[in-house]
Amino acid sequence: MAITYELIKRCSQTGARVGKLYTPHGVFDTPIFMPVGTQATVKSMSPRELKDMGTGIILSNTYHLYLRPGHQLIAEAGGLHTFMHWDGGILTDSGGFQVFSLGPLRKITEDGVTFRSHIDGSKHFLSPEKATEVQMALGADIIMAFDECVPYPADYEYARLSTARTSRWAERCKAAHTRKDQGLFGIVQGGMHKDLRRISVSDLVSLDFPGYAIGGLSVGEPKPLMYEMLAYTVPLLPEKKPRYLMGVGTPDCLVEGVMYGIDMFDCVFPTRVARNGTVMTSRGRLVVKNAEYARDFQPIDPDCGCYTCRNFTRAYIRHLLKAEEIFGLRLTTIHNLYFLLSFMKNMRKAILEDKFLAFREEFWSHYRRQ
Amino acid sequence: MAITYELIKRCSQTGARVGKLYTPHGVFDTPIFMPVGTQATVKSMSPRELKDMGTGIILSNTYHLYLRPGHQLIAEAGGLHTFMHWDGGILTDSGGFQVFSLGPLRKITEDGVTFRSHIDGSKHFLSPEKATEVQMALGADIIMAFDECVPYPADYEYARLSTARTSRWAERCKAAHTRKDQGLFGIVQGGMHKDLRRISVSDLVSLDFPGYAIGGLSVGEPKPLMYEMLAYTVPLLPEKKPRYLMGVGTPDCLVEGVMYGIDMFDCVFPTRVARNGTVMTSRGRLVVKNAEYARDFQPIDPDCGCYTCRNFTRAYIRHLLKAEEIFGLRLTTIHNLYFLLSFMKNMRKAILEDKFLAFREEFWSHYRRQ
Numbered sequence: 169m170a171i172t173y174e175l176i177k178r179c180s181q182t183g184a185r186v187g188k189l190y191t192p193h194g195v196f197d198t199p200i201f202m203p204v205g206t207q208a209t210v211k212s213m214s215p216r217e218l219k220d221m222g223t224g225i226i227l228s229n230t231y232h233l234y235l236r237p238g239h240q241l242i243a244e245a246g247g248l249h250t251f252m253h254w255d256g257g258i259l260t261d262s263g264g265f266q267v268f269s270l271g272p273l274r275k276i277t278e279d280g281v282t283f284r285s286h287i288d289g290s291k292h293f294l295s296p297e298k299a300t301e302v303q304m305a306l307g308a309d310i311i312m313a314f315d316e317c318v319p320y321p322a323d324y325e326y327a328r329l330s331t332a333r334t335s336r337w338a339e340r341c342k343a344a345h346t347r348k349d350q351g352l353f354g355i356v357q358g359g360m361h362k363d364l365r366r367i368s369v370s371d372l373v374s375l376d377f378p379g380y381a382i383g384g385l386s387v388g389e390p391k392p393l394m395y396e397m398l399a400y401t402v403p404l405l406p407e408k409k410p411r412y413l414m415g416v417g418t419p420d421c422l423v424e425g426v427m428y429g430i431d432m433f434d435c436v437f438p439t440r441v442a443r444n445g446t447v448m449t450s451r452g453r454l455v456v457k458n459a460e461y462a463r464d465f466q467p468i469d470p471d472c473g474c475y476t477c478r479n480f481t482r483a484y485i486r487h488l489l490k491a492e493e494i495f496g497l498r499l500t501t502i503h504n505l506y507f508l509l510s511f512m513k514n515m516r517k518a519i520l521e522d523k524f525l526a527f528r529e530e531f532w533s534h535y536r537r538q
Numbered sequence: 539m540a541i542t543y544e545l546i547k548r549c550s551q552t553g554a555r556v557g558k559l560y561t562p563h564g565v566f567d568t569p570i571f572m573p574v575g576t577q578a579t580v581k582s583m584s585p586r587e588l589k590d591m592g593t594g595i596i597l598s599n600t601y602h603l604y605l606r607p608g609h610q611l612i613a614e615a616g617g618l619h620t621f622m623h624w625d626g627g628i629l630t631d632s633g634g635f636q637v638f639s640l641g642p643l644r645k646i647t648e649d650g651v652t653f654r655s656h657i658d659g660s661k662h663f664l665s666p667e668k669a670t671e672v673q674m675a676l677g678a679d680i681i682m683a684f685d686e687c688v689p690y691p692a693d694y695e696y697a698r699l700s701t702a703r704t705s706r707w708a709e710r711c712k713a714a715h716t717r718k719d720q721g722l723f724g725i726v727q728g729g730m731h732k733d734l735r736r737i738s739v740s741d742l743v744s745l746d747f748p749g750y751a752i753g754g755l756s757v758g759e760p761k762p763l764m765y766e767m768l769a770y771t772v773p774l775l776p777e778k779k780p781r782y783l784m785g786v787g788t789p790d791c792l793v794e795g796v797m798y799g800i801d802m803f804d805c806v807f808p809t810r811v812a813r814n815g816t817v818m819t820s821r822g823r824l825v826v827k828n829a830e831y832a833r834d835f836q837p838i839d840p841d842c843g844c845y846t847c848r849n850f851t852r853a854y855i856r857h858l859l860k861a862e863e864i865f866g867l868r869l870t871t872i873h874n875l876y877f878l879l880s881f882m883k884n885m886r887k888a889i890l891e892d893k894f895l896a897f898r899e900e901f902w903s904h905y906r907r908q
Contacts, residue, residue: 212864237857487607
């Protein structure tokens with residue numbers, strides 16, 4: 169099997185756990201945060217910079233790469249790893265989430281989804297088989313089953329029909345998936361309905377995937393509701409398989425996700441806000457573009473060891489951002505990714521030392537909204 | 539003296555020469571190309587990347603830094619080197635060129651130039667004393683006298699009066715310049731009039747600057763006319779001082795400039811065209827954004843040793859540029875700067891081996907417009 173998971177240590181008081189994720193491109197410690205490289209690049213970053221800061225796996229988006237430059241072109245290049253010169257792990261999503269987000273531009277049937285490109289309006293069709301074929305061409309280490317992300321809010325009947333279809337689609341993805349050097353993960357749906365979550369888990373686990381994602385969370389629902397769904401759903405999943413919470417990447421949600429037993433996370437949050445001049449610190453957000461930092465000659469976070477904080481001041485970064493210089497958003501992106509990767513590392517350490525609850529308490533004691 | 543020049547080797551057949559430029563931030567081999575970092579950053583590049591590719595000195599623009607973030611703020615930060623975390627050499631221009639380029643937004647008197655900011659329309663005044671004060675606050679290794687760049691074309695009488703004023707201004711700059719850890723260069727003007735060039739050189743040399751720039755070339759005149767002015771002017775300059783040709787950076791002009799005895803060059807050309815998807819190769823320009831490179835899995839230049847060419851294909855770079863990804867223009871910028879720095883290195887080597895004319899002949903034999 170291309171993807172295996174080894175459970176190393178369980179927290180004695182919570183669901184938190186440390187493990188190792190074995191992939192064709194390396195072994196990665198979990199819980200792990202995966203930076204997002206939508207278009208075969210983590211925005212503004214070089215592969216070398218990602219590697220230097222300890223990035224293990226990145227996520228790339230099938231929908232975007234399918235449309236541009238095209239999965240066949242990437243296959244001709246030798247696959248996504250070679251194309252983008254990244255020899256670490258890669259996970260691709262199925263394209264489902266993006267396609268469903270197109271709203272009036274898409275139409276769903278049992279067979280799949282017809283949609284129009286956001287780039288040029290051209291018509292396309294994605295199905296479980298097609299999404300799997302595209303992801304096999306891209307050649308990521310971990311690929312995702314084609315699902316419908318149940319929107320929030322969704323009534324019970326919609327969620328029930330959609331979730332059942334996602335299960336049927338997962339089966340079709342599995343049948344279509346023939347590459348032995350990549351692992352196909354199933355995605356648990358079910359909206360905010362516990363019984364549907366239970367059914368979804370049961371359907372997917374019967375297909376025996378090498379890992380399971382929890383989809384349909386962090387889609388607009390209140391955070392306590394997300395936590396409630398996690399608390400209910402995660403324990404239903406097999407202990408020996410990695411669990412991936414899709415689209416989550418703020419420090420508060422990472423801490424809580426880890427507590428409930430999640431092993432993998434991805435989110436555009438750290439890179440997106442960085443480009444707007446917002447940086448994360450252990451004390452919460454800091455909008456480095458603000459006038460108050462014009463003459464502030466400290467680093468973003470004096471406790472941080474990233475390239476940005478070791479060498480550059482808030483005043484300089486603010487100047488670059490105000491002057492619309494690319495290097496400014498490179499510096500904020502480097503910091504935010506390093507911050508989150510370190511944050512995960514600290515959580516792993518706390519779990520290994522069986523001090524996770526203390527870590528969480530300390531985190532919440534000085535947390536301001538990130 | 540903060541800036542000294544050591545002549546190492548003279549070409550036996552042309553004016554070309556190899557030397558060493560001693561500055562408070564390092565000793566640099568000449569002829570040298572200086573990348574432009576207008577707003578205290580070489581667009582898209584980190585200081586580490588610049589250092590890694592062998593950059594010695596960069597140029598930064600006084601006009602831009604005076605307006606934003608302000609020279610006082612940079613002085614508070616510890617000077618430009620500290621502010622931008624660059625421990626190599628820095629040369630600042632005087633702001634004159636930018637201010638004169640503002641056209642109707644500026645007014646010239648004997649005292650100086652009143653102008654309006656291109657950022658917010660606010661009113662400002664630059665004079666020889668003020669430009670020198672600003673450059674002392676910025677703290678570059680080499681600073682430039684405040685001059686008027688005679689436009690092209692300019693009638694004789696305009697050029698004569700302007701050039702004479704530039705000489706008077708040079709004297710005022712020298713009187714105002716009190717920092718011992720930086721060198722102030724004079725700028726030769728005179729338009730396309732040889733006798734005015736001769737007078738300008740004579741005026742400036744009598745002030746005994748540690749180096750001399752040749753201004754007012756590469757301002758729209760035909761290249762043969764620029765070369766004619768260089769052939770006439772350079773030999774008038776003292777052999778023991780460095781000579782800097784401002785605003786020149788295409789390979790053809792670099793070869794010819796070196797042949798006439800120029801030691802220093804700067805230009806936005808390599809970085810600006812890189813951001814538009816044009817890259818330089820030993821065989822001329824290549825517009826990597828073009829459709830013909832969509833499936834071209836070779837590097838930009840198979841003979842190039844830069845980070846870009848060692849690791850990435852034309853197809854990938856084209857994809858990034860089409861998708862408007864920042865990393866695309868980082869890669870083209872890295873390549874173009876590396877290309878020009880290597881080009882200078884090869885010229886230095888040719889001069890040291892007394893093979894410069896052969897180098898030049900070889901260059902022109904396969905040169906297409908860059």
